[in-house]
Amino acid sequence: MAESRYMTINMGPQHPATHGVLRLLLELDGEIVVKAEPHIGYLHRGVEKLSESLTYPQALTLTDRLDYTSGLSNNLAYCLAVEKLLDITIPKRAQYLRVLFAELQRIAAHLLWVATHALDLGAMTVLFYAFRDRETIMEMLELVTGARLTPSFIRIGGLAADIPDTFLPRVKEFVVDLPKRIDEYETLLTDNIIWKKRTQNIAIMSGEECLNYGVTGPVLRASGVYYDVRKAYPYSSYEDFDFEVPLGRKGDVYDRYLVRLQEMRQSNRIVKQAMDNLPEGPVAAVDALQVVPPAKEAISRDIAALIRHFKIMQEGFKPPQGEVYASVESSKGELGFYFVSDGSNKPFRMKIRPPSFVNLGALPKMIEGQMVADVVAAIGSIDIVLGEIDR
Amino acid sequence: MDRCLAGDLLKGKFPEAVLKIEEFRGETSITVAPQTIRAVMTFLKESENLYYDLLLDVAGVDFAGQVPRFMIAYLLHSTKFNNKLRIKTWIAEDGALDTVSDIWKAANWLEREAYDMFGIIFNDHPYLKRILLTEEFVGYPLRKDFPLEGRNFDQPFAVCLEEEQ
Numbered sequence: 001m002a003e004s005r006y007m008t009i010n011m012g013p014q015h016p017a018t019h020g021v022l023r024l025l026l027e028l029d030g031e032i033v034v035k036a037e038p039h040i041g042y043l044h045r046g047v048e049k050l051s052e053s054l055t056y057p058q059a060l061t062l063t064d065r066l067d068y069t070s071g072l073s074n075n076l077a078y079c080l081a082v083e084k085l086l087d088i089t090i091p092k093r094a095q096y097l098r099v100l101f102a103e104l105q106r107i108a109a110h111l112l113w114v115a116t117h118a119l120d121l122g123a124m125t126v127l128f129y130a131f132r133d134r135e136t137i138m139e140m141l142e143l144v145t146g147a148r149l150t151p152s153f154i155r156i157g158g159l160a161a162d163i164p165d166t167f168l169p170r171v172k173e174f175v176v177d178l179p180k181r182i183d184e185y186e187t188l189l190t191d192n193i194i195w196k197k198r199t200q201n202i203a204i205m206s207g208e209e210c211l212n213y214g215v216t217g218p219v220l221r222a223s224g225v226y227y228d229v230r231k232a233y234p235y236s237s238y239e240d241f242d243f244e245v246p247l248g249r250k251g252d253v254y255d256r257y258l259v260r261l262q263e264m265r266q267s268n269r270i271v272k273q274a275m276d277n278l279p280e281g282p283v284a285a286v287d288a289l290q291v292v293p294p295a296k297e298a299i300s301r302d303i304a305a306l307i308r309h310f311k312i313m314q315e316g317f318k319p320p321q322g323e324v325y326a327s328v329e330s331s332k333g334e335l336g337f338y339f340v341s342d343g344s345n346k347p348f349r350m351k352i353r354p355p356s357f358v359n360l361g362a363l364p365k366m367i368e369g370q371m372v373a374d375v376v377a378a379i380g381s382i383d384i385v386l387g388e389i390d391r
Numbered sequence: 392m393d394r395c396l397a398g399d400l401l402k403g404k405f406p407e408a409v410l411k412i413e414e415f416r417g418e419t420s421i422t423v424a425p426q427t428i429r430a431v432m433t434f435l436k437e438s439e440n441l442y443y444d445l446l447l448d449v450a451g452v453d454f455a456g457q458v459p460r461f462m463i464a465y466l467l468h469s470t471k472f473n474n475k476l477r478i479k480t481w482i483a484e485d486g487a488l489d490t491v492s493d494i495w496k497a498a499n500w501l502e503r504e505a506y507d508m509f510g511i512i513f514n515d516h517p518y519l520k521r522i523l524l525t526e527e528f529v530g531y532p533l534r535k536d537f538p539l540e541g542r543n544f545d546q547p548f549a550v551c552l553e554e555e556q
Contacts, residue, residue: 041523048508049532053539084416211444211470214497227445227470322415325448325466325477338450338466351450353466358447361500390523 020386043390055316064150075154081326081337100274109331117380157292158284199254203366203378213362217333223251229329316345443467449501455535487512508533
């Protein structure tokens with residue numbers, strides 16, 4: 001047998017820098033990666049198959065477990081798709097609150113990203129600062145939804161409940177605080193010579209390559225392509241908000257870092273606007289009787305409401321036949337849900353368009369020809385969540 | 392108006408390929424004949440008036456009991472004109488579809504997923520292997536005739552030692 005000069009090594013699935021159970025087969029020529037092949041599927045739970053056996057309101061809970069760093073964004077994408085299928089409109093207050101939650105969740109996800117990415121590259125301090133701020137968000141979300149990671153709070157037709165009075169003052173405090181905190185991270189990283197050496201000119205993707213590989217989200221925007229679902233197809237009243245879409249130029253790891261930090265600042269602006277302009281009114285489409293369950297008080301007073309509640313919980317509802325796709329800009333990229341409905345109370349087919357899955361497909365292209373030490377930087381810069389990749 | 396444009400242009404260019412144009416909730420779906428998929432996709436990507444440069448998703452759907460059995464839906468986006476288009480095609484259970492993974496690299500993994508979950512074969516795909524499930528897995532889980540709880544779900548997994556090259 002001819003001896004190969006290449007060495008094959010296994011990176012993962014138990015490896016701290018692969019952000020979960022990602023396994024990479026690397027073929028190395030010395031320290032240079034010749035070929036990389038991601039092996040995924042260790043977390044495959046068959047979410048798409050499971051959803052075919054659940055009614056629409058039940059299948060919502062599965063979406064929490066996709067990208068477990070931003071459960072509310074997943075809820076939102078799912079609900080938007082089902083609402084599109086049902087053709088119902090959501091009250092303004094619910095739309096604004098959805099935006100508020102989605103943006104808080106984006107900040108939390110990006111904080112988690114900057115913390116772990118910096119940790120991967122040896123800058124441990126950032127982790128403690130970023131987790132402190134992420135904890136503040138998690139506590140606020142817990143106050144509203146009752147859960148930290150699996151909220152299922154955004155429901156088909158609106159929200160599960162209105163926000164408690166103590167919520168907005170806490171958000172207000174946080175919103176004022178956050179820009180200063182981001183400045184702190186920047187002093188730790190942005191001009192840090194070691195950080196720059198580890199991230200600049202690493203894993204470069206041009207805009208054209210990104211599009212070819214289907215990459216979306218901050219990675220695509222770091223390569224200078226202006227594509228953000230919030231701007232391209234405004235959903236949930238995003239057209240009412242004033243924010244910018246940060247773009248990078250070179251498309252290396254450093255640019256992705258800068259884009260995400262800027263995105264946090266923009267998200268902060270959106271949260272502030274959503275809070276300041278929050279309309280009054282109901283938080284669910286109360287006229288969509290087949291979809292939105294009646295209020296708790298009504299159930300204990302009115303037998304018809306009780307029956308309706310029971311029917312929605314047991315049987316769900318039957319959307320018309322057809323197929324729809326709706327997507328949101330999650331913290332990782334375009335998260336979409338594609339439904340094929342056969343007119344029954346369960347989705348005939350639910351296809352999730354997971355941003356991490358498609359973005360990870362571009363990883364071999366990013367790291368081939370690079371040093372093996374930079375593989376960690378490249379993986380971190382895509383910001384993958386295996387729960388979403390494997391589904 | 393761009394939405395209708397794709398249908399009109401496709402009809403003009405490939406009169407026999409376009410089978411159906413549907414509008415539902417503001418989304419356009421164009422059903423094309425399976426053997427023309429590569430020609431249609433190349434045209435959609437390269438035509439100056441359409442320029443669908445981003446392939447967002449490839450979704451298989453199993454209509455068990457119908458002939459042909461599988462529907463494959465491609466979701467396209469044009470960054471230039473900012474609109475979406477869904478191209479659908481149908482193939483039989485023993486049929487195969489030409490790959491589009493050389494037109495958009497994104498299709499590589501997405502087609503592998505469709506193969507993994509439905510057993511849909513893509514001709515000339517560079518690396519058509521299972522992606523989420525293990526190579527030893529038997530059956531295609533997203534087919535309607537695959538049981539929800541899996542086959543032999545109460546049996547322990549067979550111990551397999553993978554040999555890499």
